[in-house]
Amino acid sequence: MRKQYFSAPLPFQGQKRMFAKEYIKVLQQFPDGTTFVDLFGGSGLLSHIAKCQKPNSTVIYNDFDGYQKRLTMLSETNALLSELRKIVDAPRYKAILGVQREKVLECVRKYERIYGCVDYITLSSSILFSMKYVTTYADLEKETLYNNIKSTDYPPCDDYLDGLTITSCDYKEVFEKYKDVPNVVFLVDPPYLSTDSTTYKMYWKLSDYLDVLTILAGHRFIYFTSNKSSIVELCEWIGKNKLIGNPFESCQRKEFNARMNYNSSYTDIMLYTDVA
Template sequence: MSVKVYNTSPLPFMGQKRNFVKLFREALQEFPTATTFVDLFGGSGLLSHVVKRQRPDAHVVYNDYDDFHHRIENVERTNTIIAEIRTILDGLPRKKKVSEPKRQTIIDLLRRYEHTGFVDYITISSSILFSGNYATNIREIEKQTLYNTTKQTPYACDGYLDGLEIVKADYRELFSQYKDTPGVVFLVDPPYLSTQAGHYNGYWRLADYLDVFSTIMEHPFFYFTSNKSSVIEFFDWMDAHGFGSPFKKATRKEIDNTITYNARYTDIMIYRA
């Protein structure tokens, strides 16, 4: 039986590394002796998924700090909710604002489902909010303008997390657990500097960012960031002035991204085998 390979997260997720999947797969070929991959900031699990499909022999640990697997487990319930929303909005053109009474009907629908179980507001956001916006609870939905952006086909997540060891831990604890494991490679994709850090309370500060580098100083690693962060520039300066850098002798790959005609940024993947 064929195993499905995903090139992107099957559910909406902020910050997933879908643009790097091809380069990441190619780079994994340079780690033939690796036996364990530990995804310290697992996010949507895309990196862990790619590793397990590329290296089915390896032990892959996915740190699901955001409880993404819970969203996967409830995908059929989410599909049912979106199907009902699609019916409510039948006849309204795509990307048009949802006016009353349909707006309140959608909110009432979500409240009813919330009383009976889990509601994946992040996924549902992509069907009722304008592109790029998302909510994590009903209160945030109520504050925003709704639009008809409903997905026209059901979400499918079959086998996405198969073969992974799913854990939930502070990345420091997970690093300590595996740092002495022979053949270990750490996947490091921390929140962007000075941004909200999900379940890590508050903002991801410079001190938090620098703490992460203890995980890659003496181990094979993949590290993901962007030119929005000044961390790489900081370590280039450190290295030039004789203080050393965790990226010394590492390989760097870059992908340019365009947001608008005058807004661009560069995603960066750095790895050392």
């Protein structure tokens, strides 16, 4: 039996690990063989869980943010972190300063020269302040570095994306391709409004976020959002689009309190349609 992950094997901003158990319960209402389309694939956790729970289903994972590539770099990432452990002797969770900082940056530059790229998102979780992420060296060298270095290697996860149909394109293209598939269920987890979306490749503005709602009407879906979303603007937009109406009107709702760090939290929300 394949391993089922309840959190993504590598860091990703906004992965739905806290919703895993509730999400699994929601999946049970759909028959095995249902087509699931993960429009904003992110870490792939929603797709992975769907495939584990419904092994005979087709699950499309839209890897727009390049998570699969990060997984293929796992051994290089582990090697980099191992070398950083030898360099850094600053107290745990304290700033890395002076000569140590320069050695850390030089080590990162060396790995980028050798391998052509570095998994900066995973690296960020080890040498930046909690929930702070960068995606380039230019951004990294502007930041204060901290000793949060993971004490052990990330374990192998070669089977994480097994069985998924993987694509990488704009979510609208994916939707157009699968919108007429009988009984399709869309997994919809766009970047949250009013939250840091550093790790997403595409810049999101309000109108982009609202455009997502137009694809929900008339389809089955599991949708994720947060109480940080601009609900007033959202409702005003829905009010101007009378033909679409409120796609969440008959949805079931689950909430989970999420803590980003010691003084910051928000509420994650999952909305889903019942089987007709």
